[in-house]
Amino acid sequence: MKKIHLEIIFGTVFILISALLLAIMAVKEQDRLGEEGRLSAYEGQQRASQIEFGAGIYETNCTSCHGEYGQGIPGKAPCLRCEELFSARMEEIGWQGSLEEYVESVVTTGRQVSTRPELYQGEGLGSPVMPTWSEAFGGPLREDQVKSVAAFVANFEEWGLNPELVPTPVIALPPDDPTALGRLVFVQQGCIGCHTVEGLSTATTGPVLNGLADRAGSTVDGMDAEEYIKNSIKNPSDYVVSEFNDGLMPANFSELITDEEMDLLLSFLLTLSE
Amino acid sequence: MLNSLREKINNFPRGTELRTKIREMVDNRVRIITAGLSMKEIRAVLRGDPPTEKPNPRYKVITTSFVAHLRPRYYPKAATWFTHTFRLGWFTTFFFVVELVTGMVLMIYYVPFPDQAYESILAIESNVFLGELMRDLHRLGAEGMVLFTWLHMFRTYFTGSYKGQRSFTWLTGVALLAITAWLSFSGYLLTWDQLGYWAITVGSSMAESGPVVGPALNLLLRGAPDIGAGGLLRFYLNHVILFPLIAILVISIHYYKVSREHSISLPATVEEGKLTKEERKEATRRIDLIPDLLTHELFLTSLGILIMLVILYFGLFASPLETHANPQQTPLDTKAPWYFWWLQGLLKIDPASIIENMLAGIGITVELSSILNSKFIMGLVIPPVLIGILVGVPYIDRNPSRLAKNRPFAIGWGIAWIFILLALSYMGLPEFGVETPLATRIIQDLAPEEGLGELRATPYEELIPGVYTVGEDYGRDLCPSGYSYEDHESGELVIGCPHLTAVFTEYSEKLLIGEEEGKLTDLHATMTIEDFAPSLRRVIMHIEWFDDDASIDKEYEKQYFLHLDRVREH
Ligand code: HEM
Numbered sequence A: 001m002k003k004i005h006l007e008i009i010f011g012t013v014f015i016l017i018s019a020l021l022l023a024i025m026a027v028k029e030q031d032r033l034g035e036e037g038r039l040s041a042y043e044g045q046q047r048a049s050q051i052e053f054g055a056g057i058y059e060t061n062c063t064s065c066h067g068e069y070g071q072g073i074p075g076k077a078p079c080l081r082c083e084e085l086f087s088a089r090m091e092e093i094g095w096q097g098s099l100e101e102y103v104e105s106v107v108t109t110g111r112q113v114s115t116r117p118e119l120y121q122g123e124g125l126g127s128p129v130m131p132t133w134s135e136a137f138g139g140p141l142r143e144d145q146v147k148s149v150a151a152f153v154a155n156f157e158e159w160g161l162n163p164e165l166v167p168t169p170v171i172a173l174p175p176d177d178p179t180a181l182g183r184l185v186f187v188q189q190g191c192i193g194c195h196t197v198e199g200l201s202t203a204t205t206g207p208v209l210n211g212l213a214d215r216a217g218s219t220v221d222g223m224d225a226e227e228y229i230k231n232s233i234k235n236p237s238d239y240v241v242s243e244f245n246d247g248l249m250p251a252n253f254s255e256l257i258t259d260e261e262m263d264l265l266l267s268f269l270l271t272l273s274e
Numbered sequence B: 001m002l003n004s005l006r007e008k009i010n011n012f013p014r015g016t017e018l019r020t021k022i023r024e025m026v027d028n029r030v031r032i033i034t035a036g037l038s039m040k041e042i043r044a045v046l047r048g049d050p051p052t053e054k055p056n057p058r059y060k061v062i063t064t065s066f067v068a069h070l071r072p073r074y075y076p077k078a079a080t081w082f083t084h085t086f087r088l089g090w091f092t093t094f095f096f097v098v099e100l101v102t103g104m105v106l107m108i109y110y111v112p113f114p115d116q117a118y119e120s121i122l123a124i125e126s127n128v129f130l131g132e133l134m135r136d137l138h139r140l141g142a143e144g145m146v147l148f149t150w151l152h153m154f155r156t157y158f159t160g161s162y163k164g165q166r167s168f169t170w171l172t173g174v175a176l177l178a179i180t181a182w183l184s185f186s187g188y189l190l191t192w193d194q195l196g197y198w199a200i201t202v203g204s205s206m207a208e209s210g211p212v213v214g215p216a217l218n219l220l221l222r223g224a225p226d227i228g229a230g231g232l233l234r235f236y237l238n239h240v241i242l243f244p245l246i247a248i249l250v251i252s253i254h255y256y257k258v259s260r261e262h263s264i265s266l267p268a269t270v271e272e273g274k275l276t277k278e279e280r281k282e283a284t285r286r287i288d289l290i291p292d293l294l295t296h297e298l299f300l301t302s303l304g305i306l307i308m309l310v311i312l313y314f315g316l317f318a319s320p321l322e323t324h325a326n327p328q329q330t331p332l333d334t335k336a337p338w339y340f341w342w343l344q345g346l347l348k349i350d351p352a353s354i355i356e357n358m359l360a361g362i363g364i365t366v367e368l369s370s371i372l373n374s375k376f377i378m379g380l381v382i383p384p385v386l387i388g389i390l391v392g393v394p395y396i397d398r399n400p401s402r403l404a405k406n407r408p409f410a411i412g413w414g415i416a417w418i419f420i421l422l423a424l425s426y427m428g429l430p431e432f433g434v435e436t437p438l439a440t441r442i443i444q445d446l447a448p449e450e451g452l453g454e455l456r457a458t459p460y461e462e463l464i465p466g467v468y469t470v471g472e473d474y475g476r477d478l479c480p481s482g483y484s485y486e487d488h489e490s491g492e493l494v495i496g497c498p499h500l501t502a503v504f505t506e507y508s509e510k511l512l513i514g515e516e517e518g519k520l521t522d523l524h525a526t527m528t529i530e531d532f533a534p535s536l537r538r539v540i541m542h543i544e545w546f547d548d549d550a551s552i553d554k555e556y557e558k559q560y561f562l563h564l565d566r567v568r569e570h
Helices: A003-034 A036-061 A083-087 A089-093 A099-109 A143-154 A157-161 A178-188 A212-219 A225-234 A259-269 B002-011 B015-034 B039-047 B057-064 B088-109 B117-126 B131-158 B164-189 B194-208 B214-222 B229-262 B277-283 B289-313 B338-347 B351-361 B374-396 B408-428 B438-446 B498-516
Strands: B074-076 B286-288 B466-469 B484-486 B493-495 B521-533 B536-547 B552-563
Touching: A003 B131, A003 B289, A036 A143, A036 B117, A036 B521, A036 B536, A036 B552, A083 A089, A083 A157, A089 A099, A099 A143, A178 A259, A212 A225, A212 A259, A225 A259, B015 B039, B039 B057, B039 B289, B057 B289, B074 B289, B088 B117, B088 B131, B088 B229, B088 B289, B117 B131, B131 B164, B131 B289, B131 B338, B131 B408, B164 B194, B164 B229, B164 B338, B164 B374, B194 B214, B194 B338, B194 B374, B214 B229, B286 B289, B338 B374, B338 B408, B438 B498, B438 B536, B438 B552, B498 B521, B498 B536
Parallel strands: none
Antiparallel strands: B074 B286, B466 B521, B484 B493, B521 B536, B536 B552
């Protein structure tokens, strides 16, 4: 047989095999695009990675006001994983679209003035209670980042509607070091949203707490440091620090903080010397 | 009037006469379309018979047809030996055509704006019928084209085919090397993911380092100080219009030189070697384009298509797609595509410190780093010099012989360059010469910023919340004894947490080795897993140690969010 004939035969065979492979791929693709289950599995994966991405954005941008786990910080910003947002809030605001769209719109533009000024005053002086986030309005986040963080917040619905599902956070530090654990409680309860502690937070709504350990014992006659601090947290209006207004520090921490957590918190705060 | 019509009908040819008449008419059309071949001739071509007319009508096609005039009438037999060209130039052209075809399909769906580009790629991968295949073909074809261009260049170098008149062919070839590089470079940005974005940012920052015109050049390239909408659009237009057109033009010139002017060079052994008269006659026998070369090329085309499809069918190649480009976050490992590793390797050489050290050796201390910055020298000066050397090859090498044994120096140089390129490419690997702190490296290996990694491959069910401390004894399995779960993806029943345990073991072992080697004194490391949101857990890797060199405590922490439904494998 001449070389040219071999080439024609093999060439034809190759083209037939290629056509077969292509046909198999096309059929598989057709199934993938057609089948509800597969497509939704794929969309589920896309959604999952969007939520993961949004969690990272939440973690870097939002925790200082809305709390480490979206639980909110009294006086600073509302809870994002609580029932209210998922049941009553849309109606209260008069929002027609979906919850996720609401979140997206709030995050995009931020809020100049709170819709609940009695709860959230912000830093005052015309600064917004919640800053603008979208690049389109001069914020730091791209559109896809805003969308992702909105997906992350909307994903809280399951916990919002079933509060019993919300787990207690695992403490992310050596379990035998009360100071370190107290520091964590301080972060988780959102104290960092108002107080500056060197190396941890820079907020200015409340007094700087470095040096608290030195001054706490002598602030109120007859109260030792531990008693004073505990009282300042549970009943902030009893002794208001000068230059600060009464009522800024939330008064309901006694309900939010367990005794155990309070002990840890104290052992942390008592290390804060000048 | 009626009469004349009747006459016409009466005179209308019938029977054999009619058949010949029709055949003549068809034949005429066919000759016009094929630019010279009659039906009979086509039949002869297909049968493999010799030409039916004189002069050979198969050559007429090539002189009269616009498309075919690019093609040779024939090549001497020896020039078509497989071991002479390895069909490297041919396959480069094949890949270029693959790029044109698949590129046109991708263009339909791709959107060249920063806020939509990445999503349009996702859509191509997931929603467009055979979109993923098109994208893979385009990416595979691009890598193939670059690879084969280089190989083809080395082939023509080693066979000495750039000598004499062919120096112009070589020159257009060098232009094609640059054009191919630019085509692939500009395409790299279009996915608008971290991979492309940072490879292009690093690449184009070389332009910026140039003196005087540097910043202007950078601006021209990027359309703004940083790559944004302007840069993306520029790269897109370069990639889909300007450079494909330039490539088509230059390939045509390049190929015209080969096919119509000089023919493919004869192997040196035929041109200069001692052959008997018989052997020479056989070696220079004409191999016609029609039908032999053309059949061969169709065969190669079917082979090329088959190989590409087989590679993709069996998943041996997949186009990478990382997360959305993020100008605020420089990835730990910026990766240029492999065919630019040599350049990345060059950039890691610091000429200033080398010269400083050399001069210090003979007792002179100078400070050069302010004048000789390595980006400028290695990125802007050296590559043009290399191109200059390439262009100059036919003029530097004045040795008239093409036989390998007569040109030991040129062959030696060629081989040396291959090794230099390989060595530079090795140096260009992201890991090479870039000192990443051990703690960072360990975590990056376990859970790379991009791609899957062991940690992300862990099933959600194994991510049991808790604090796991390195160095503590957790027994054989990290999870509580008796724990078992049904994998929500595969439905398999799994006892314990084999995957998580493996991840933690690797993490611990690497850290403990680091501690033993004295790189991580006073090591304290944890892996914490906690519930963060519904179906979403957070894993925090936290490492603290005492840095002996700087005498301070250091810590490194990295967190990962893992969702129940995330992709666990590719
Ligand atoms: C887009 C890239 C290129 C394409 C499509 C291309 C295509 C071709 C083709 C089809 C041939 C015919 C012979 C063969 O198949 O080997 C050829 C020959 C040749 N090419 Fe290229 N080429 C490219 C790049 C280059 C480069 C980078 C060089 C060298 C710097 C080069 C130098 C040559 C020379 C010297 C010949 C003549 C070879 C001979 O006569 O034996 N080409 N090219």
